[in-house]
Amino acid sequence: DAGVTQSPTHLIKTRGQQVTLRCSPKSGHDTVSWYQQALGQGPQFIFQYYEEEERQRGNFPDRFSGHQFPNYSSELNVNALLLGDSALYLCASSPVGAAGELFFGEGSRLTVL
Amino acid sequence: QQQVKQSPQSLIVQKGGIPIINCAYENTAFDYFPWYQQFPGKGPALLIAIRPDVSEKKEGRFTISFNKSAKQFSLHIMDSQPGDSATYFCAARMSGGGADGLTFGKGTHLIIQP
Numbered sequence: 001d002a003g004v005t006q007s008p009t010h011l012i013k014t015r016g017q018q019v020t021l022r023c024s025p026k027s028g029h030d031t032v033s034w035y036q037q038a039l040g041q042g043p044q045f046i047f048q049y050y051e052e053e054e055r056q057r058g059n060f061p062d063r064f065s066g067h068q069f070p071n072y073s074s075e076l077n078v079n080a081l082l083l084g085d086s087a088l089y090l091c092a093s094s095p096v097g098a099a100g101e102l103f104f105g106e107g108s109r110l111t112v113l
Numbered sequence: 114q115q116q117v118k119q120s121p122q123s124l125i126v127q128k129g130g131i132p133i134i135n136c137a138y139e140n141t142a143f144d145y146f147p148w149y150q151q152f153p154g155k156g157p158a159l160l161i162a163i164r165p166d167v168s169e170k171k172e173g174r175f176t177i178s179f180n181k182s183a184k185q186f187s188l189h190i191m192d193s194q195p196g197d198s199a200t201y202f203c204a205a206r207m208s209g210g211g212a213d214g215l216t217f218g219k220g221t222h223l224i225i226q227p
Contacts, residue, residue: 004156033214042119042202043157045214058214090156102215104149104156 002027004105006091012111013081021076021108025093031055032074033102034066035090043090049074078110086112116140117205119218126193127226134221135187136203144208147215148177148188151200160201161188193225 005024013019025032031050035043045058049068068074072093078085088109092102118137126132136146145164149157163170163177163186170177174191190197200222204215 035214040220042204042217042219043215045216048214056214092156101147101159101162104158106154106156 004029004091004093004103006089006105006108008108009106010109010111012113014113015081015083017081017112018077018079019081019110021078021089021091021110023074023076023091023093023105025072025074025091026103029093029095029103030072031094031096032068032072033092033094034074034076035092035104036060037088037090037107039087046076081112083112086110116216117203117218119203119221121221122219123222123224125224125226128193128195130193130225132190132193132197132223132225133187134201134203134223135185136218137183137185138205139184140205140207141184142207143205143216145206146177146179146186147204147206148175149202149204149217151202151220157202190223195225195227198223198225 004026007022033048034046037043046060047057048055052068063079065077088107090104090107092104094102120135147162148160150160151157161172161175163179165181176189179186200220202220203218206215
């Protein structure tokens, strides 16, 4: 049983560019959340998707957007990249009715130069 | 504004000792308090979680103590092993079904010396 898988694992972008990160949830999970983890910090909630809609959003600007597909996989898009967007982006999935029990992927490490 | 304060930032314990990591929160609307373990290069993994209606929960060598009146909770690791060396995060979630994300502490870097 595959866990949460994310791609790419590492990527480097320059300021002003756009990036798309991808996530496949754990089998049987239908809810996907995205978190940003800066170096030496705890993860920060970006948003959560359920039934292809954004349910809740943390304190992140509109440059951060997402999408969930019918197969429950998800994408995180970040536009107009800033140096401060450099971080580990974590995807987490959870099963129906247990949205607090998050299973995290290994993350996508984004470096903005 | 940090809503979950975690301490200490780092901790070194001898093998077999009992490291204790503490967290405090302000928002009484939090109703779910998990602890996550993260190894370098990996995503956080759920260790153990507690709800405010119990004061203690034990799973294997890991124990959460919860003090609702003080708005504090802590993680104890019994018989600690070098393999427990990792970063530990406490977290909290608002009541209401889980749509809100988890609010994490800043983490504790734990080293268990052989």
